[in-house]
Amino acid sequence: MNSSQTPSWTEQLLALQGRPITNQDRQRAALHFIDWLGSVMLGHHSAAGEAISRWATEASKGACWTVGGLYLSSEAAAMFNGSLGNIFELDDLHRAAIVHPADTIMASSLAVAQREQVTPQAFLDAVVRGYEVAIRVGLLAGTRHYQHWYSTATCGVFGAATACASLLELDADQAKNALAQAGMQASGVWQCRLESGVSKQLATGRSAQSGVLSADFAAAGMEGPRHILEGRHGWLAATDSLPELKHAMAALSPPTGTPWLIHEVSFKPWPACRHVHPAIACAIEMHTKLASLDEIVRIEISTYQTAIDFTNQPHPVNSQQARFSLQHGVAVALLKGDFWLNDTQAESLTLPPVENLRQRTQVSTHKRWNHAYPAHYGASLSVWLRNGQCIETSVSDAPGDPENPLSISKILKKNKRVMQAAKYSQQSIKPLLAACSDLPQASSMNSLWLALHHLQKA
Numbered sequence: 492m493n494s495s496q497t498p499s500w501t502e503q504l505l506a507l508q509g510r511p512i513t514n515q516d517r518q519r520a521a522l523h524f525i526d527w528l529g530s531v532m533l534g535h536h537s538a539a540g541e542a543i544s545r546w547a548t549e550a551s552k553g554a555c556w557t558v559g560g561l562y563l564s565s566e567a568a569a570m571f572n573g574s575l576g577n578i579f580e581l582d583d584l585h586r587a588a589i590v591h592p593a594d595t596i597m598a599s600s601l602a603v604a605q606r607e608q609v610t611p612q613a614f615l616d617a618v619v620r621g622y623e624v625a626i627r628v629g630l631l632a633g634t635r636h637y638q639h640w641y642s643t644a645t646c647g648v649f650g651a652a653t654a655c656a657s658l659l660e661l662d663a664d665q666a667k668n669a670l671a672q673a674g675m676q677a678s679g680v681w682q683c684r685l686e687s688g689v690s691k692q693l694a695t696g697r698s699a700q701s702g703v704l705s706a707d708f709a710a711a712g713m714e715g716p717r718h719i720l721e722g723r724h725g726w727l728a729a730t731d732s733l734p735e736l737k738h739a740m741a742a743l744s745p746p747t748g749t750p751w752l753i754h755e756v757s758f759k760p761w762p763a764c765r766h767v768h769p770a771i772a773c774a775i776e777m778h779t780k781l782a783s784l785d786e787i788v789r790i791e792i793s794t795y796q797t798a799i800d801f802t803n804q805p806h807p808v809n810s811q812q813a814r815f816s817l818q819h820g821v822a823v824a825l826l827k828g829d830f831w832l833n834d835t836q837a838e839s840l841t842l843p844p845v846e847n848l849r850q851r852t853q854v855s856t857h858k859r860w861n862h863a864y865p866a867h868y869g870a871s872l873s874v875w876l877r878n879g880q881c882i883e884t885s886v887s888d889a890p891g892d893p894e895n896p897l898s899i900s901k902i903l904k905k906n907k908r909v910m911q912a913a914k915y916s917q918q919s920i921k922p923l924l925a926a927c928s929d930l931p932q933a934s935s936m937n938s939l940w941l942a943l944h945h946l947q948k949a
Contacts, residue, residue, distance in 0.1 A: 500720040501670040503743040504627055505663060508620050508653070516751050517615040517931040522902055523583055524618065525927045526758055527593035529906035530582050531558050532946075533832075533913040534575030539689040543574045543696070555602045556943045565602040566703050569651075573598030573699025574692040577643070579762045579832065580814045581909060585622075585755055586765075586892070587865045588629025588646065589637045591695075592756060595647030596621040598699035600654040603706070604936065609658055611930040611939075617657035621702075622753040624670075625650025630742040631720065634797070634865055636732035644679030644694035645730070651702020659710050671715020672705035674726045684801070684815075758891040758902055761830045766798035767820040768889040769870035774824030776884045777872055784825060784844065786876045790852040792817050794870040795860040803854055810835040821872065822848035832912055863887065867894075903928075916949040 498506070534540050535558045547561055555568035563571060573595055576582050582591040596618060604614040629646040636642060652673035656666040679694030709715075719725050727733040734742075761771055770792050781787070794817070804816035813819050813835040822845045823834045839845060860869045871885035888894040897905070903924060910920045923946065926938040933939075 499667070499717040500631070500739070500743060501667055501674075501717065502663075504624050504649075505653075505666050505670070507623060507627075507745070508657070508666075510751070512616045512619050512751070514931055516619050516753065517612065519751075519753050520615040520618040520622075521927055521930045522899065523593055523622075523753065523756065524597060524615075524930070525906050525924060526581075526583055526902060527576055527597040528923070528927065529909035529913075530576040530579065530593075531572055531598075532915060533581070533909050534578035534692075535559050536913040537578050539578050539692050540575055542689060543571060543692065547571050553606070555605045556940070558946075560944075560946070565606040566700050568602040568605075569599045569703045570696040570700035571598075572601065572696075574689075574696030577695055578692060580764055581759050581762050583759065584757045584765045585626045585629065585752065586757060586868055587755075588626045588632075589634065589642045589865055590625055590629035590646050590650075591643040592622045592625045592647065592650055592753075594643050594695040595651045595698040595702060596625060596654050598696070599651040599702040600658065602699075603655045603658045603703055605940065607658055609936070611933045611936055613658060614936065615930060617654040619751050619753050620657045621650040621654030622756065623650075623751055624653040626752045626755070627742045628720070631727060631734055631739055632730070632732040633734055633738070636730055637797075639681055640730055640732070641679035641681055641683065641691065641694050644698040645677045647695065648673045648677045648698040648701050648705070651699050652705035653702075655702050655706030656709065659706055661706065661709055665709045667717065668713060668715045669706045669709035671717070671719045672708050672713065673701060674719035675715065676701040676705065677726055687811075755893055757889070757893065758897050758905075760890050760897060760901070760905060761820075762814060762832050762835060763820050763830060764802050764815045765868065765889070766794075766802045767815070767817055768891070769798075769868050769886045770794060770817050770872060771820045771824045771830050772886045772889050773870055773872035773884040774821040775828055775830075776886075777874060777882065778825055778828035780882055780884075781825070781874070784848065786878070787825075787848065787851060787874055788877055789875040790821065790825075790848065791873045792821055792852065792854045792870060793857045793860065793873070794854070795864040795868070796856045797864060798860075798868070798870070799854055799856060805849060805852070807840055809837070809840075813840055816849075817854055818849040818852045819845070821852060822846075825874075868892070911949075914948045916947050919946045 550567035551564035553564035656669040683690035807813040923942040926942040
């Protein structure tokens, strides 16, 4: 496995970067960029965002934009913006890799793109390549890694380094060294989800920052281990995530003509952990079938085990727990036919109709959903009424998944709604969305830089 004659796993990942990138691929990258910007703008409008802003007052100043109007060095800007996209659980996701690629890749790519004054096409191509590597590393690490490690940060740093290497036009040896340095910095453990604090934000921000540093170190001539992924003391072995060779080759050697993996990434319509989304989708459908919620005597959510491990919160007491609660997501969706930002606030948690529905809710696993995970995130919902009737719905793929896609207009509408919730003016939002949408065919990034610079609160 570590023979000098055999390409290392990082070298095999980099060999995939030479595939052609089409305008359709760039359009997809621009859509994910819009989706990330909305999440970052909203994330800044939070207690965690305020704490990160206080840190930034002492950070290195520079030419790179951050939400809130600060201009920092590329490393500090990547750290700042990279800390904000996951706060309200609206970030994109690749299901099988269990990685939210935008959180790290967009922040690092945006900072280096502005520092280097690259073309829009170079920026979008770097995003496509970064997503590819982050996702494939996530596929290598698998669900076992996800039990203890925050895959978005640990795998995302490889994608961030790849994107930055692309923007710097590093050669093959330099790009390999960038991934080696990324592996030396890949970190983030799940204890952060069991206790209060903002360490989850630190993990993604640090991952974005490390991606910038990894590429810059490689450009400066710093070498790193070829076998950082699969080596005897490599990152996968150290995190107890080393896959069997057959599984590894499936991730490292896709069939010729395989589309870029960015097209497999899901968009989130609701501000909740993605593991909750299939159940919310079921409840929204159920909402249209119920004449009266007072007739409900019992609710059962059936889903896959990981969803229960991460989101079994029958009595959420704060916004974070509400976003990670199957019971709360279903209760709100049954009541309102929707689930949005205000539904995670304190006043929603104590609404008597919501509390009553949560108390009547049970959760269980089913082999159907366990077998489909992680390639598909599914759930079913059963509601028993006083008259003995049982109404059932099920979702194999939640809205926003490739099998159940959101239209471009719905994604834009979602992010306009998110940006408005972040208190930005309509006069600021409209040119920003236009500049982002125009990136695939734009001749320069100037319209984007101007739109970001002139963002104003309502």
